[in-house]
Amino acid sequence: MPTEYSLSEIADRIGGEVRGDGSIRIARVRDLATAGPGDLSFLSNERYRPLLGRTRASAAIVGAREEAPCATIRVADPYLGLCRALELFHPSALPRAPGLHPSAVVDPTASVSPKAHVGPLCVIEARARIEAGVVLRASVFVGEGSTIGEGSYLYPGVVVREGVRIGRRVILHSGVVLGGDGFGYAREGRAHRKIPQVGGVGIGDDVEIGANATVDRGALEDTRIGRGTKIDNLVMVAHNVVVGEDCLLVAQTGISGSAKVGDRVTLGGQVGVVGHITIGDGATAGAQAGVTRPVPADAVVAGTPARAFGEMRRVWAAQQRLPGLLERFAALEEKVRALEARAEDPGPAAPPPSRPR
Amino acid sequence: MPTEYSLSEIADRIGGEVRGDGSIRIARVRDLATAGPGDLSFLSNERYRPLLGRTRASAAIVGAREEAPCATIRVADPYLGLCRALELFHPSALPRAPGLHPSAVVDPTASVSPKAHVGPLCVIEARARIEAGVVLRASVFVGEGSTIGEGSYLYPGVVVREGVRIGRRVILHSGVVLGGDGFGYAREGRAHRKIPQVGGVGIGDDVEIGANATVDRGALEDTRIGRGTKIDNLVMVAHNVVVGEDCLLVAQTGISGSAKVGDRVTLGGQVGVVGHITIGDGATAGAQAGVTRPVPADAVVAGTPARAFGEMRRVWAAQQRLPGLLERFAALEEKVRALEARAEDPGPAAPPPSRPR
């Protein structure tokens, strides 16, 4: 049975101002289209404004000066308000009692905090360290000597290879693989000879990594993901990559070996970044961009090969006109040919016969 | 030892007409290049027609009016005919006897049908429901309160997080993750604050999802995949997406949050769809398309940003001519400059000296 809060209590917790009846009881949060009586909803995307006018929700979190047919909580940033309201109703991921499930296979030399939860069928290898408050849900693998910092939460099926250091409050979703060997080979005649990948992986505090994403271990040094960076599903981070703090790497993006990504960088979905380049702090690459050259700080790039977004947008617009341009071009060439011919031989055409001299 | 059928028996089962000796014994189905005596083959792709003329197969499934050097079964749709013939020889995925493997970890509050097969090292959490005829092969995780409908088949290593409802006869391949958290954050200064993802996932009857694909749980409401839709390997379906019925989502495609995909939509491989847009019933996006705007029903789009396929094809063709166009353009500018100069100063050129006035 979900907890209920009054609208005023919620407003207090999320730092907003109630318009309407603050005593309304709220049992849950739903989106504008599906919310009904007893529900709290929200408007944070202009696209959905028409839904606000006809929502059946009892209340909604909205921006300053927003009018609605229901009670509202006005906040500066409705999306952040939603976030805080949801934290109130859903205080955390499924909590787990501390302790080791009897089916887990834990090496005697591993150090597992008595305040950690180790679920069924987990494997913890020699000298690994699992700190207080860590949750390993089920079938999680932690390799030799790897460490999982306080309060981190690993969903079923995560693989952490040997030599990986994970910070505090890190969330790893199912199927994440940290510390797989980097893709490094030396040519030897026609064959590719594997270069031992002996670096590790370092994951900062408050990082979250989505389902089936992979972060390879470094060849010599560590591959590193900075504090607060969020990585979406099926992203690939290659060996020796260094990603800064508070970045967003959207789904299916790939970063090639030894690339350096600054702080607060956003890479849209399916972006590819070539190896050994630097992406400056605060830069953004649009979805599907192919980033082949260094990107300056705060730049916004798009397309393949990626260039400044404004430029790329003009190229895209121009491309649409390209087939027509080719036709007009051929017509213009014809006209110029005619003009040239006339210039060579102004003869009867200049002046035209129908025109009195 | 495989079962044998006579060609006539096969023709009866697949609804075709035998040409040649219907008593031929067929032991298996192979492709035209490798089939030999005792094998049944097929022609469904024009590309492989030359192979039909020289196949060593004893018989082949072909279209109406097709001639071949071997016995044939003529059907309206040879690919569907092949499908049915294969069903005859390979009646189902590896069948499994009902029962719980002793190494499975099943919460006492979970409801597991006695007619379900729960393989080794599976984990079934509290209040989950596993219906009759379900097969969980090995190391499958089913989270709290999730349900798996009749006859569904989950391959080794599938993860079904809490709050996921799976229909009947659903096939989930190894490494599929259903119900991972959506990628949702609110900005708070420079940091990204995780928005609790409290929706679920709903998977319709007869859906199939390929290896290592991921379908995230909704933020507030459910992410939904409609009945009969087939999803290929490594596809990413983000939170709140609603996919209709009988769609084909080819490998490595990504659909961003809150997008709505109609019925009978085909997204080619590596397609990207931005968030919050609608793709109409029956629409198709070509491989690697970047779909940035709504797509009308039955439209065929391609390219990035995606537009009508016919238009895009003209743009692609025109692009190839672009470097040559630039050269021709520069030459044309030169000619026009010369014509202008001549027009300003028709001098000795107009009239040409060799021509009497």
Place this chain on the structure above:
Amino acid sequence: MPTEYSLSEIADRIGGEVRGDGSIRIARVRDLATAGPGDLSFLSNERYRPLLGRTRASAAIVGAREEAPCATIRVADPYLGLCRALELFHPSALPRAPGLHPSAVVDPTASVSPKAHVGPLCVIEARARIEAGVVLRASVFVGEGSTIGEGSYLYPGVVVREGVRIGRRVILHSGVVLGGDGFGYAREGRAHRKIPQVGGVGIGDDVEIGANATVDRGALEDTRIGRGTKIDNLVMVAHNVVVGEDCLLVAQTGISGSAKVGDRVTLGGQVGVVGHITIGDGATAGAQAGVTRPVPADAVVAGTPARAFGEMRRVWAAQQRLPGLLERFAALEEKVRALEARAEDPGPAAPPPSRPR
């Protein structure tokens, strides 16, 4: 405690020539930026040449005729030299003693070499064969009748479905799925009817496959990966594909059904290859290429739709000039219109009034 070698010993092992003091003791290999006293470094990428001049490493592996402020080992190919030096310091992946972990679930009809290592929570089904020197780390699944050749190494969480034949010294990283069903359906009205996928998968000797990559089983015949081919993370190889020997398939690349890839082919990251085409020996496709037509041997292609790299580069360069071209084109059309008008009506403009006849 790592083993130490003298610089001369290392030079002997990697086939290089020492310049400087060959008695220097080397404890490990690091990159130029982080190496310090007692470390060996290397220069194999021109990009990092400035770092060589100021490295604190005791020695470096360099090309012929290279000068450095530290001792050097000169070799013909520094990257290959690095590779061999690392092999000296890190002789293999974490070695594992032979034997079956008691938590592994092994069918009595499976054949497991007493010289194989079967880690915790592995599942080996009926009639599977695991040869000498094989390592199955943890939670590895090997399906009915599949075989794993001598010396192969499967990391935690690998899934090998039934009917898969894996050669010798193959490395499969965590999350790899071999033998998932191909994506094959026959249309039946509006619905898609699953075509039983009854082929297998064949993996040649010395193949390596990265984390969370998938290779589907063939529809009728086997999907095949040739000897020595290296596949990066999150790559998708569809049913019936045949990949040759010594190829490199970089991360997130997808190869559609029945495509044939020759020997020594390189597909850059995020490349897509359509079905049923052939890519010739030695060909290369640049990152994000969309390969829609056959590629001749040794060709280098790029872009979508992919064409010869040189051509594509000119197209990309021309595209950047396209918005400017449109403006210049409009201006030129205007000029031609003016010239035409003047040609029709040379009137006061020809000759210009300011000019004496």
